[in-house]
Amino acid sequence: xxxxxxxxxxxxxLTSEHIGDDAAVIGDTLYSMDAFFEDxxxxxxxxxxxxxxxxxxxxxxxxxxxxxxxxxxxxVTLSLPxxxxxxxxxxxxxxxxxxxxxxxxxxxxxxxxxxxxLHLSITIISKSDDPLFRTGLKEGDMLAYTGVLxxxxxxxxxxxxxxxxxxxxxxxxxxxxxxxxxKARSFLRVGMDISDGLYCDTNKLLxxxxxGKEDLLLIDDNIGLxxxxxxxxxxxxxxxxxxxxxxxxxxxxxxxxxxxxxxxxERYPCKSxxx
Amino acid sequence: xxxxxxxxxxxxxLTSEHIGDDAAVIGDTLYSMDAFFEDxxxxxxxxxxxxxxxxxxxxxxxxxxxxxxxxxxxxVTLSLPxxxxxxxxxxxxxxxxxxxxxxxxxxxxxxxxxxxxLHLSITIISKSDDPLFRTGLKEGDMLAYTGVLxxxxxxxxxxxxxxxxxxxxxxxxxxxxxxxxxKARSFLRVGMDISDGLYCDTNKLLxxxxxGKEDLLLIDDNIGLxxxxxxxxxxxxxxxxxxxxxxxxxxxxxxxxxxxxxxxxERYPCKSxxx
Numbered sequence: 001x002x003x004x005x006x007x008x009x010x011x012x013x014l015t016s017e018h019i020g021d022d023a024a025v026i027g028d029t030l031y032s033m034d035a036f037f038e039d040x041x042x043x044x045x046x047x048x049x050x051x052x053x054x055x056x057x058x059x060x061x062x063x064x065x066x067x068x069x070x071x072x073x074x075x076v077t078l079s080l081p082x083x084x085x086x087x088x089x090x091x092x093x094x095x096x097x098x099x100x101x102x103x104x105x106x107x108x109x110x111x112x113x114x115x116x117x118l119h120l121s122i123t124i125i126s127k128s129d130d131p132l133f134r135t136g137l138k139e140g141d142m143l144a145y146t147g148v149l150x151x152x153x154x155x156x157x158x159x160x161x162x163x164x165x166x167x168x169x170x171x172x173x174x175x176x177x178x179x180x181x182x183k184a185r186s187f188l189r190v191g192m193d194i195s196d197g198l199y200c201d202t203n204k205l206l207x208x209x210x211x212g213k214e215d216l217l218l219i220d221d222n223i224g225l226x227x228x229x230x231x232x233x234x235x236x237x238x239x240x241x242x243x244x245x246x247x248x249x250x251x252x253x254x255x256x257x258x259x260x261x262x263x264x265x266e267r268y269p270c271k272s273x274x275x
Numbered sequence: 276x277x278x279x280x281x282x283x284x285x286x287x288x289l290t291s292e293h294i295g296d297d298a299a300v301i302g303d304t305l306y307s308m309d310a311f312f313e314d315x316x317x318x319x320x321x322x323x324x325x326x327x328x329x330x331x332x333x334x335x336x337x338x339x340x341x342x343x344x345x346x347x348x349x350x351v352t353l354s355l356p357x358x359x360x361x362x363x364x365x366x367x368x369x370x371x372x373x374x375x376x377x378x379x380x381x382x383x384x385x386x387x388x389x390x391x392x393l394h395l396s397i398t399i400i401s402k403s404d405d406p407l408f409r410t411g412l413k414e415g416d417m418l419a420y421t422g423v424l425x426x427x428x429x430x431x432x433x434x435x436x437x438x439x440x441x442x443x444x445x446x447x448x449x450x451x452x453x454x455x456x457x458k459a460r461s462f463l464r465v466g467m468d469i470s471d472g473l474y475c476d477t478n479k480l481l482x483x484x485x486x487g488k489e490d491l492l493l494i495d496d497n498i499g500l501x502x503x504x505x506x507x508x509x510x511x512x513x514x515x516x517x518x519x520x521x522x523x524x525x526x527x528x529x530x531x532x533x534x535x536x537x538x539x540x541e542r543y544p545c546k547s548x549x550x
Contacts, residue, residue, distance in 0.1 A: 010353065010387045013368045024383035026348065033350040033398055034386045040354070041388075073301065075308040077396045078285065079315070089285050097289065108299035111309045111396075112285045113316075121352045121386075121396035123308060 020208060021134050022063040022192055023126065030126045032063035038117040041228075046159045049088055051172050052118065053095035058174050059195070060122040061103050062230045065176045066193035068185045069128035071105035076122050079115035103178070132181065132191040137209035137235045141189055141261040142216075144244075146177050146232040146253050149198055153226030174230035180253040181232060187240035187247075194231050199224035199268030201233050202259070212264030216257055224268055235261065295483060296409050297338040297467055298401065305401045307338035313392040316503075321434045324363055326447050327393065328370035333449050334470070335397040336378050337505045340451045341468035343460045344403035346380035351397050354390035378453070407456065407466040412484035412510045416464055416536040417491075419519075421452050421507040421528050424473055428501035449505035455528040456507060462515035462522070469506050474499035474543035476508050477534070487539030494533055500546055510536065 018024035023032035036056035038044060047055070057074070064071040076096055080089065100107055105124065155171030158164075165171060181191065190209070194201050198219060206213060236244060241257070248255035293299035298307035311331035313319060322330070332349070339346040351371055355364065375382055380399065430446030433439075440446060456466065465484070469476050473494060481488060511519060516532070523530035 010355075010364050010368060013365050014372065014382055016381055016383050018381075018383035024348070024350070026383070031348065031350055031384055031398075031400065033352050033384060033396075035352045035354060035388050035396070037354060037388055037390055037394075040390050073299070073306065075299070075306055075398055077308050077310045079310065079312060079394070080285075093285060093289055106291055106293075107289055108291050108293035108301070109306055109308060113310045113312055115312055115315050119312075119354070119394065121308075121310070123306075123350055123398040125306065125400075 022066045023069065025131050028127055028129055030064060030067055030069045030128060030131060031123065032060065033121065033123040034060045034063065036120040036122070038119055044118065047172065049091040050095040053092045053120070054099045055172060055174070056120040056122060057096050057099040058176065059228070059230060060124050061100070061105060062174065062176050062193045064124050064126035065178050065181055066132070066191060066232060067128060068130060068132040068181050069126035071100070071103050071124050071126045073125040074100050074105050074107045074122055076107055076110035076120065078110065078112045079117060079119040080112060081116065081118055082114050130185055132185055132188055134190050134192050134205055134208050136189050137205070137211055137261050138189065138237070139211065139261055139263055140238065141235045142238050142241065142257050143202065143213065143233070143235050143259040143261065144255055144257040145194065145198055146180060146248070146255055147175065147229065148254055149194070149223040149229050149231060150226045152228045153222060170229065174228065176230060177232050177253055180247060180251045183247045183251060184234070184244055187243050188234050188236050190235040192233050194229040194233050195227060197225045197227040197270070198233065200270035203267045203270050205233060205235065206267065211261045212266040213259040214262045215259055219258060225271055297341045298344065300406050303402055303404055305339060305342055305344045305403060305406060306398065307335065308396065308398040309335045309338065311395040311397070313394055319393065322447065324366040325370040328367045328395070329374045330447060330449070331395040331397060332371050332374040333451065334503070334505060335399050336375070336380060337449065337451050337468045339399050339401035340453050340456055341407070341466060341507060342403060343405060343407040343456050344401035346375070346378050346399050346401045348400040349375050349380050349382045349397055351382055351385035351395065353385065353387050354392060354394040355387060356391060356393055357389050405460055407460055407463055409465050409467050409480055409483050411464050412480070412486055412536050413464065413512070414486065414536055414538055415513065416510045417513050417516065417532050418477065418488065418508070418510050418534040418536065419530055419532040420469065420473055421455060421523070421530055422450065422504065423529055424469070424498040424504050424506060425501045427503045428497060445504065449503065451505060452507050452528055455522060455526045458522045458526060459509070459519055462518050463509050463511050465510040467508050469504040469508050470502060472500045472502040472545070473508065475545035478542045478545050480508060480510065481542065486536045487541040488534040489537045490534050492531070492533040499543055
């Protein structure tokens with residue numbers, strides 16, 4: 001809870017009208033920034049340096065993808081432990097650059113400092129002529145999520161118990177729904193990526209739009225509380241359901257409708273996913 | 276030495292042509308990012324939260340100012356210690372926003388996480404139709420710095436010995452040379468802010484431009500090794516010396532010419548200023 005409360009408190013104390021989405025939109029340019037910090041988002045023993053750098057870049061690019069924007073440039077600030085070796089720095093930069101490049105994004109700057117831990121902060125500059133926002137939900141809209149949720153939480157629990165997980169596990173390799181978002185954009189009312197878990201993120205979406213929900217599906221806690229999924233949470237007019245199902249099928253994207261937007265104040269039991 | 280070596284190693288291992296200046300320039304937009312981390316850039320007992328937030332923003336805006344750009348937007352990522360109070364978060368955000376505002380800059384986004392320490396990463400998006408770069412020095416150019424150097428190092432030494440320093444001390448309140456840079460721009464060949472100390476930053480400037488220097492003035496180590504000054508290091512054609520002196524006088528900017536650019540490989544004895 002702590003994380004979300006403090007973040008919300010801080011967001012509320014800032015005055016800019018641009019704050020509240022995955023990225024700030026100025027004209028056709030979107031700006032987003034996320035931290036990927038040791039002992040907050042990962043433990044060193046859980047991941048190789050390549051995996052750390054790759055995931056840091058993926059979760060940042062996810063903000064752009066979630067808003068139907070194309071990532072163009074990245075800035076990376078690295079806090080490097082003092083005992084880090086040159087070849088380890090190379091592993092980090094190689095993974096950062098190659099991951100960015102997969103999405104058409106170039107690292108153009110940043111900062112490097114010595115510290116006690118390995119912390120990454122990344123800023124993504126992206127472009128969109130039709131960004132997908134969090135606001136705009138209407139009564140009767142349907143809420144759905146992409147993909148299969150739950151794996152990230154299961155991965156995290158395994159890691160915390162000292163177990164190994166597969167190198168393709170979602171905790172290492174979140175799957176960004178680039179093609180789905182692009183094709184679905186004009187049929188969507190709102191969208192965001194699922195970083196704090198379906199429960200918390202749906203609550204956030206309903207809070208911003210001042211609506212409640214009616215469950216169309218019972219969501220298991222293993223699904224609702226799984227954070228860092230980076231799947232999409234979307235809201236749309238039910239008239240587009242069949243079109244969206246088609247796009248989901250074409251793009252190999254599982255799509256689950258789980259709730260309907262109503263005028264009540266119902267919320268999910270949101271709990272922080274951070275360890 | 277560690278900090279600079281690792282940073283240089285990392286910069287060298289990145290492939291973008293945009294890397295190497297205080298900010299990356301894409302069209303008329305400049306992007307810069309700097310970390311301001313607890314126990315790397317400051318200790319909590321040295322500064323109030325307001326001072327920490329203000330300095331973090333100032334040193335970031337300095338990158339834009341040093342390139343003759345106007346800061347427009349900022350993204351701030353905050354790692355907040357778990358025991359931080361709501362009113363303390365307010366102190367931080369108030370100082371961040373008011374400092375940004377002084378320079379015409381708006382905080383439009385960022386990220387907040389819980390961590391063991393107070394770390395800030397800031398990205399500045401700025402605009403310039405005539406950015407001042409680090410490259411372009413010519414043989415015979417003069418090198419000069421603005422302001423009075425040395426105070427930041429003296430402040431740091433006092434703080435490390437447990438002494439108090441004045442609340443207007445340079446370590447708390449770096450002075451950005453906005454007006455001087457703006458007026459002097461067209462008479463300057465190169466420029467950068469002095470963050471690692473005059474010695475180290477002059478070496479960096481000479482390295483990039485593949486020149487050496489001839490001393491016109493003996494620089495004391497107390498001056499040359501004083502980092503985080505955020506004064507300007509500039510290079511210019513000697514024909515502009517009188518014009519620049521006039522601009523310096525008009526804008527209340529002390530200006531000290533200290534070296535001449537030559538074809539040797541002379542460097543200063545650069546030592547890291549980080550504690």
